[in-house]
Amino acid sequence: MTTEGTVEAFRRAEELLTQRRPLEALRVIQPVLDVDADKPSVQLLLGRAYFFSAQLLRAERAFLRVLEFDPSDHYARLVLGRTLQRQGRLNEARAQIRLAAMMCPSPAYQEALGEINAHIATRDM
Template sequence: MTTEGTVEAFRRAEQLVSQRRPLEALRVLEPVISEVEDKPSVQLLLGRAYFFSAQLRRAEEAFRRILEFDPSDHYARLILGRTLQRQGRYNEARAQIRLATTMQPHDPAYQEALSEINAHIATKGA
């Protein structure tokens, strides 16, 4: 695939994820992954597509890979936390979301995510 084709496929996959059509996005991403698998932006899009298609273990792998590239990526930590939360792994989720919130303290979405998981743990336990 040419660089132009890779970029075009990536952009198309972004649109599909935004439209909540993750399975189609994953199909479009297949050739992109083989070309530029180690790019954090590709892993993020891949992880989001897996997340929205409820392939949570795969999503977790993609988000953890991003954090190998850049441990300070607050959004990857947030969405990894959400992924762990959906798997019922609340203490692990809280640790990731807490880190993300520390890195991005003025974003209400991060604060809400942390409050939500803290409330769950307080009422139902981990």
């Protein structure tokens, strides 16, 4: 696949995810993985496609791979936390979301942290 074809496939996969069509995005991104699997942006897109198609263990692996490349990627930590949350691994999820919120104190991250804290509090009652 040419560089141009790789970029086009990547963009098409992003578009498909925006349209909430993760399984199609996974098919489109496959040739990109053959060429650029070690790029954090590719792994992040792959993780999002897995997340939206409820392939949570695969999503977790992709997000962890992003964090191997760049431990300071706050968005990867947030979506890893959300992935862990969907698996019921609330304490692990909280740790990741807390780190994300410290790295990027946006209202959305604070809201995610509040949500997971509420889930943990109700679970422990």
